[in-house]
Amino acid sequence: MIMTPDMLRDFLRGLGIAAIAGGVLAVSGAFSGPGLPLVDRLLYWVPLMVAGGLWGQVCSMLVDRFVNLDDRPWLMAAALTGLMFVPILLMVWLATGLFFDNRIYPLSAMAQMAVPVLVVTGTMSAINVFVTKAQTVQTHEAPPGQAPSRFLDRLPPKLKGARLIAVQSEDHYLRLHTDRGSDLILMRLADALAELEGLEGAQTHRSWWVARDAVRDVTRGDGRAVLTLDGGLTVPVSRRHARALRAAGWY
Numbered sequence: 003m004i005m006t007p008d009m010l011r012d013f014l015r016g017l018g019i020a021a022i023a024g025g026v027l028a029v030s031g032a033f034s035g036p037g038l039p040l041v042d043r044l045l046y047w048v049p050l051m052v053a054g055g056l057w058g059q060v061c062s063m064l065v066d067r068f069v070n071l072d073d074r075p076w077l078m079a080a081a082l083t084g085l086m087f088v089p090i091l092l093m094v095w096l097a098t099g100l101f102f103d104n105r106i107y108p109l110s111a112m113a114q115m116a117v118p119v120l121v122v123t124g125t126m127s128a129i130n131v132f133v134t135k136a137q138t139v140q141t142h143e144a145p146p147g148q149a150p151s152r153f154l155d156r157l158p159p160k161l162k163g164a165r166l167i168a169v170q171s172e173d174h175y176l177r178l179h180t181d182r183g184s185d186l187i188l189m190r191l192a193d194a195l196a197e198l199e200g201l202e203g204a205q206t207h208r209s210w211w212v213a214r215d216a217v218r219d220v221t222r223g224d225g226r227a228v229l230t231l232d233g234g235l236t237v238p239v240s241r242r243h244a245r246a247l248r249a250a251g252w253y
Contacts, residue, residue, distance in 0.1 A: 013059050016130060020055025023126065024048035033118050046101050054090050054126070061085045062130055075131050075242065082127040083120070091119045138246035141211075144200040151200030158185045166201065167216040167231050169194055171209040179235055204247060207240045220253040227253060 027033070028043035065081045094115055099107035144150050157164060157178060164180035171177075171191040177184055195205060203213040212229060219230040227239040227247075239247060247253065 016059050016062075017052055017055045019129060020051045020058070020126065021048055023122075023129075024051030027051070027122075046097070050094065050097055051126075053093060054086070054123070057089055057093075058082065058086055058126060058130060079124070079127045079131045082130065083124045086123050086127065087120060090123055091116060094119050138205055138243045139195045139211075140204040140246070140250060141195070141198045141201055143202040149200070151198050153194060153197035153201070156187055156189070156197070158187065161185055165213075165216075167213055167233065168235060168237060169198070169211040170237075179231075179233075181232065204243070204250070204252070206243055206247065207238050208242075210237050212237055214252065217252065229253075 024047040025044065028040065028047040031038070031043065032047075061082055065078055065085065091112055095107060095109075095112045098115070099105055099111070141151075154166065157166070157180070161178065161180050161182055164182040166178065166180055168179040169176050169191065170179065172186065174188060174190065175186045176189045176191060176194055177186055191205075191209065191211065195211060198211060201213060202215065203211055206212050206229065212231065216231040217229050218232060221228050221230070226241065227244060229237045229239060229252075231237060
């Protein structure tokens with residue numbers, strides 16, 4: 003899997019949050035007591051949290067393939083916690099024995115570490131889901147005199163000059179919906195969002211970007227909104243993006 007700039011940014015942000023969390027745990031003396039020198043607490047907590055953060059990022063990419071973050075964030079947080087827990091518990095068990103006593107603790111010691119590890123893992127999973135991924139990309143119309151979105155150069159020949167209505171992710175492809183029909187191109191939505199700057203629109207769902215001037219109607223039901231676009235195309239608005247779109251006056 004190729005790491006896009008957006009994925010790299012999220013990856014580094016996640017590691018940064020893990021390092022900060024390690025610093026907070028060290029300063030507070032969590033699970034080790036404030037009597038231990040601060041330097042020792044930092045040397046223990048920060049590398050341990052960063053290592054856990056690395057594993058968490060890998061788990062996040064795996065879980066994201068099977069759980070829809072947009073509609074079921076709590077399920078994703080629970081799945082992340084479950085997937086991360088046992089390896090991180092083993093990591094903490096091994097690191098704690100070697101760091102504090104220069105030996106490997108018996109396996110029975112893991113039982114005493116299980117609850118603190120579960121609490122920290124669950125907290126970091128929730129932060130990963132609700133903070134680091136809680137972004138709604140909105141694109142803006144190009145100022146007068148500036149070139150329009152470079153994404154328009156990617157329109158297939160039969161759609162050249164067409165008005166872009168929406169972009170829909172389909173596996174590793176994007177379906178481009180225009181006023182002259184639709185077609186597929188090979189590209190990830192995360193990369194397309196950067197190139198769509200210059201057209202006014204927003205990501206409404208993990209799989210959709212919509213041009214704002216294409217919206218003709220909004221319907222709500224079961225706590226969710228659905229946008230009706232030019233040509234009768236309907237697009238979901240996920241809970242993840244609904245608040246940002248309401249604040250921007252989309253509906």
